[in-house]
Amino acid sequence: MTIEWRYTAEQDLGILSVSGYLGPDAVHRFTGAVGWALARSTGPVIVDLTGLRGWSAEGQLAITEAARRLAASGRSLELAAIPADGSLVPGGDCPLIPVHADLAGALAAHSTRHDEPPQGRPEWQTTGRPTGDQQRA
Template identity: 80%
Template sequence: MTIEWRYTVEQDLGILSVSGYLGPDAVRRFTGAVGWVVGRGSGPVIVDLTGLRGWSAEGQLTIIEAARRLAVAGRGLELAAIPADGSLVPDRDCPPIPVHADLAGALASHGTRHGEAPEGRHEWRTTGWPSADVSAPRS
């Protein structure tokens, strides 16, 4: 089992939405998504885990690595709606990872709402991401 992802850039904020199960089989795909994120947009990245069914220890470690990678690029990583089956425990060398109860709370902490500025919005996604969930055209 793997993951699907969608990355949306709204003004100076990125939202990486992930669905599926973030386990050993999905680590490479998630790492690729983070590479896509690093190359596009600016500012902090909220990883929206609302659609995630769960994660393994390897999945949690890949999120910690993503936080490090984004920090090197001068960007922060935040989490929204972490799975109930685990908590993220970064080591001392990890940049801070704010955790929000849901995507709305994460966006509110930045003073924005999802879809607030569609003219400044760009989106990329895996082919398996449900098209009915898309509120803006793909770029």
């Protein structure tokens, strides 16, 4: 099993939505998605895990490594809607990873109103070409 991802750049942050199962087979794809986020925006990256069915220890490690990678660039990683089957337990040397109950809560924490997706915002995903009328799940 692997993951699918979609990255959306907002004004002051990025949203990396991940679905599927973040296990050993998907770590490389997740790492690539984080690299995509680093190269295409500035500010914090919210990893939206609403569509994630679960994660393995390797998947959790990939998330903590992504937090380190972003911190090295002066940026932060935040999580929204972690899987119900476990919580993330980063090592002591990992940067703080804020965890939000859902994407709406994560966006509200950045004090920007996001009721409707803005038209024409940059969006990338693993399959197909993005269109201006895609909606968040």
